[in-house]
Amino acid sequence: MDLARHCDLCDNQKTSLKIGTTCGLNDRKPEFNKTCPKIELNEKFENKLKSVNIEYENFKRKKLLTYTYFGVFVIIGIAVIVGGYLFGKYIFDSGVISTVPIIVMAVGLAPLGMAFGTLNKHRQEIEIAKNKKEKIDEVLNEYRIEYDVDISFGKEIHGTQEVYAELKTKGIR
Numbered sequence: 483m484d485l486a487r488h489c490d491l492c493d494n495q496k497t498s499l500k501i502g503t504t505c506g507l508n509d510r511k512p513e514f515n516k517t518c519p520k521i522e523l524n525e526k527f528e529n530k531l532k533s534v535n536i537e538y539e540n541f542k543r544k545k546l547l548t549y550t551y552f553g554v555f556v557i558i559g560i561a562v563i564v565g566g567y568l569f570g571k572y573i574f575d576s577g578v579i580s581t582v583p584i585i586v587m588a589v590g591l592a593p594l595g596m597a598f599g600t601l602n603k604h605r606q607e608i609e610i611a612k613n614k615k616e617k618i619d620e621v622l623n624e625y626r627i628e629y630d631v632d633i634s635f636g637k638e639i640h641g642t643q644e645v646y647a648e649l650k651t652k653g654i655r
Contacts (some may be wrong), residue, residue, distance in 0.1 A: 485512035487621050491530055493522040517624050523654050531618060532647045535631045538615045540643070541608040543635065548604040555597035562590030627653040 486503045489495040494506040504511055507520055570583025622629065629651045636644030 485514065485518075487617055488512065488514075488518050488521060488624075491521070491523055491527045491618065491621060492518070493524050493526050494520065495526070521625070523625075523627070528649055531629060532631060532649055534611070534614050534618055536633055536645050536647055538608070538611040539633050540635070540645075541604070541611050544604065545608075548600060552597045552601045555593040555600075559590050559593035559597065562593065563587045566590060625653065627651060 489503045489505070489512050492505075496504045496506045496509070498504070502511070505520075512518065566583045566586030566589075569586060570580070573580055573583065629649060632648040632650075634646045636646060638644070
């Protein structure tokens with residue numbers, strides 16, 4: 483396990499571009515087995531734990547919206563493609579050869595691209611957020627620290643989401 487992950491939660495962490503992560507108590511790189519005996523889990527720990535859990539819950543909360551968006555745009559894309567095909571068949575049966583149906587069918591690919599792009603982006607973002615949460619949980623398991631975060635989402639005003647988070651921990655020294 484990367485020892486710097488312990489330091490990322492600790493209030494004693496010092497970072498610099500030249501050296502990297504060092505301990506503020508002894509100005510050395512982290513060097514311990516499994517757990518740090520001098521770890522300080524206070525404000526930085528709480529803020530990091532809350533932000534990671536809020537990010538993860540926010541992506542989980544948007545899952546239904548993402549799948550609805552995906553479904554609607556797939557249906558629109560397929561409808562435009564089928565409409566272009568039927569239009570082409572109709573005008574071909576009338577004895578006219580035109581590129582318009584091909585253009586209409588090509589335009590129908592745009593909503594399909596939007597649908598799959600949004601779905602893939604959501605899946606990647608939720609996977610990244612889940613990975614961050616699991617890394618913190620892995621470190622906390624080493625210290626036998628349990629936590630529960632009650633998150634409630636308030637109003638969204640001009641693109642800014644109100645979020646209330648209450649952290650309850652057990653096992654912090």
